[in-house]
Amino acid sequence: NAGVMQNPRHLVRRRGQEARLRCSPMKGHSHVYWYRQLPEEGLKFMVYLQKENIIDESGMPKERFSAEFPKEGPSILRIQQVVRGDSAAYFCASSPEVAGESEQYFGPGTRLTVT
Amino acid sequence: DAKTTQPNSMESNEEEPVHLPCNHSTISGTDYIHWYRQLPSQGPEYVIHGLTSNVNNRMASLAIAEDRKSSTLILHRATLRDAAVYYCILLTTTFSGSARQLTFGSGTQLTVLP
Numbered sequence: 001n002a003g004v005m006q007n008p009r010h011l012v013r014r015r016g017q018e019a020r021l022r023c024s025p026m027k028g029h030s031h032v033y034w035y036r037q038l039p040e041e042g043l044k045f046m047v048y049l050q051k052e053n054i055i056d057e058s059g060m061p062k063e064r065f066s067a068e069f070p071k072e073g074p075s076i077l078r079i080q081q082v083v084r085g086d087s088a089a090y091f092c093a094s095s096p097e098v099a100g101e102s103e104q105y106f107g108p109g110t111r112l113t114v115t
Numbered sequence: 116d117a118k119t120t121q122p123n124s125m126e127s128n129e130e131e132p133v134h135l136p137c138n139h140s141t142i143s144g145t146d147y148i149h150w151y152r153q154l155p156s157q158g159p160e161y162v163i164h165g166l167t168s169n170v171n172n173r174m175a176s177l178a179i180a181e182d183r184k185s186s187t188l189i190l191h192r193a194t195l196r197d198a199a200v201y202y203c204i205l206l207t208t209t210f211s212g213s214a215r216q217l218t219f220g221s222g223t224q225l226t227v228l229p
Contacts (some may be wrong), residue, residue, distance in 0.1 A: 004158075033216055043159065045216035056216065091158045093217075103149070104217060106158035 002027070004094050004107035005074075012113045013082045021077040021110045025094030032075045033093045033104060034067060043091065049075060082114045119203045124224040127193045135188040135223055137203030142183050147206045149217070150177065150188050152199040159202070159219075162188065198227045 005024040013019050025032050034046040045059040049069040060067070064082075069075040079086055089111050093104040120138040127133040139148070149164040163170055163177045165186075170177040176189040190197055200222040206215055 035217075035219075042221055043153075043217075043219040045218065048216055059216070093158075103161035103164060104159075106160065109158050
C-alpha cells in the first residue's frame with residue numbers, strides 16, 4: 001500500500017506566478033489535511049478536506065490560497081500570485097476515519113521556493 | 116485543543132532508553148494523546164497514541180499518568196535514526212464526530228549520541 005504521495009517534491013516559482021501542489025492520499029483514506037512549515041518554524045494547519053468538500057479552512061490565508069479534493073484525482077493546494085513569504089514546506093496528510101482514534105499519515109512534502 | 120508543554124531538547128546515548136515527557140494539565144476527558152516525530156527534511160511520522168491506558172507498539176511505549184495530566188513517550192533502545200523532533204499533541208474528537216487537525220507545538224529535539 002503506497003503511502004501519501006506529494007508532487008512535485010521541489011517547486012521553484014517567481015513572484016507573481018501560480019503554484020500547484022498535489023497530494024494523493026493513501027488508498028482508502030477519505031480525509032486530507034494540508035499543513036505548512038515555514039523555515040525554522042513548526043507545522044501549522046491550513047485546511048481539512050473530504051471528497052468534494054472543504055470541512056475546515058480556518059488555517060488558510062484569506063487571499064491567494066485555495067484547496068480542493070475532487071471526486072476523482074488528487075487533492076490540490078493552489079497558491080496564486082506567489083510572494084517570497086510563501087516559501088515553505090507544504091505537507092499533506094491523510095487519515096482513514098475520524099481523528100482522535102486514528103493517526104494521520106504524512107507525505108514527504110513539497111518545498112516551495114519563491115524567487 | 117488543550118496545550119502541551121515539552122522540554123526544548125534532550126540527549127540520549129545510543130542503545131539506551133529515552134523518556135520524553137509531556138505535560139498537559141488542562142487535558143479534557145475526550146482528548147487523545149498523540150505523539151508524532153519529524154526527522155530532518157521529512158514529513159511528520161505517527162509514533163503512538165492513547166487515551167487512558169498505557170500503550171505499546173513496535174516503535175515505542177506511551178505511559179499515561181493516572182490523572183492524565185502528563186505522559187511519557189518511551190523509546191526502549193535509542194538508535195541514531197531516532198534523532199528527530201518529537202511532538203506531543205492532544206486531539207479532541209468533536210461532538211459531531213468529524214476529524215480534527217493536529218496542532219503542533221515546538222516539540223522536543225532529541226539528539227542521540229553514538
